[in-house]
Amino acid sequence: MEDLRLLIDLHRDSERQGPGGEAETRLGIRLAGLDPAAPLDIADIGCGNGSSALLLAQALNAHVSAVDLVPEFVDALRDRAAMEDLSDRIDARVASMDELPFEDEAFDVIWSEGAVYNIGFERGVNDWRRYLKPGGILAVSEITWLTERRPAALEAYWNEAYPEIDTAAGKMRVLERAAYTPVGYFVLGEHCWLDHYFRPLQGRFEAFLKRHGHSADAHALVRAEQEEIAMYEKYRAYFSYGFYIARKTA
Numbered sequence: 001m002e003d004l005r006l007l008i009d010l011h012r013d014s015e016r017q018g019p020g021g022e023a024e025t026r027l028g029i030r031l032a033g034l035d036p037a038a039p040l041d042i043a044d045i046g047c048g049n050g051s052s053a054l055l056l057a058q059a060l061n062a063h064v065s066a067v068d069l070v071p072e073f074v075d076a077l078r079d080r081a082a083m084e085d086l087s088d089r090i091d092a093r094v095a096s097m098d099e100l101p102f103e104d105e106a107f108d109v110i111w112s113e114g115a116v117y118n119i120g121f122e123r124g125v126n127d128w129r130r131y132l133k134p135g136g137i138l139a140v141s142e143i144t145w146l147t148e149r150r151p152a153a154l155e156a157y158w159n160e161a162y163p164e165i166d167t168a169a170g171k172m173r174v175l176e177r178a179a180y181t182p183v184g185y186f187v188l189g190e191h192c193w194l195d196h197y198f199r200p201l202q203g204r205f206e207a208f209l210k211r212h213g214h215s216a217d218a219h220a221l222v223r224a225e226q227e228e229i230a231m232y233e234k235y236r237a238y239f240s241y242g243f244y245i246a247r248k249t250a
C-alpha cells in the first residue's frame, strides 16, 4: 500500500488532517451545553493527530478515549498529550471506527471531526449510538451542501467521491431517524479549510516531494491534493463541513 504510506507521510506532521479549528471545536462544546466542571467520558473517533482530543481534555473535566486507524497519528497524539501534560486524561489507541473497542453506554459524549465519512454518516451515527449513555451528546462534522441547487460538475464530483453528501436538512433527518435530537448546527467557515488545512498542507509539498526523490507516486499525490484544493476554491459557496450536535433520545 505505497499510496497509503505516502498519504500518511504527507499528513503526519500536520496539526490537523482535515478542515476545522480550535474556535469551532469550542463552539461545538458550547452548543452541546457541556458543563466544564462535570466529569465526562468522551470518545474522539478518527482523532488524527488529536487537535480536538487535546482541546476537549483541556477545556473540560474530561477523560478522552481517542481512536484512529493510523498508528502514526495515534503516536503523534500521544506525543502531543505528553508535551501538554495531558497523558493521564487522554487514552489514544489504534482502532477502526467500524469495530470500536468500547462498552455499550460508556460515554457522555462522542466527538468526531471530519472522519465519519470513512464509514458513511448514516452508518456511523447509527452504529455509534450504542456507546452513548442515555441523553449523551454526539458531535460530528460532515461534508454538507450549503445550497439546494449546485453546478452539475460539482454534483458529479461529489456523487463520485461521497454520494452521501446532503444538505443540513437531510443530515438532520438521518439523525432524527437514528433516534437523536439535533440541538445545534453550524458551518465551518473558509478559514477552517484555507488557513487551517490547505495552506499548511501546500507548505509541506516541497519537502514531501524531496523526501520521496520526486517519485511519480509522490507527484501524483500532490497533484490529487492540488485538485481537491482547486475544487474547494472554485465551488466553496456550495459545500463545506457542517458541524452537527445531537442528543441521544430514549
Ligand code: SAH
Pocket (backbone or CB within 6 Å): 015, 016, 017, 018, 019, 020, 045, 046, 047, 048, 049, 050, 051, 052, 067, 068, 069, 070, 073, 095, 096, 097, 098, 112, 113, 114, 115, 118
Ligand atoms: N479528527 C481529525 C482527523 C480528521 S481526518 C481532525 O479533525 O484533524 C480523518 C481521520 O480518520 C484520519 O486521521 C484517518 O486516519 C481516520 N480514519 C480513516 N478511516 C478510519 C477508520 N476506519 N477507523 C478510524 N479512523 C479512521
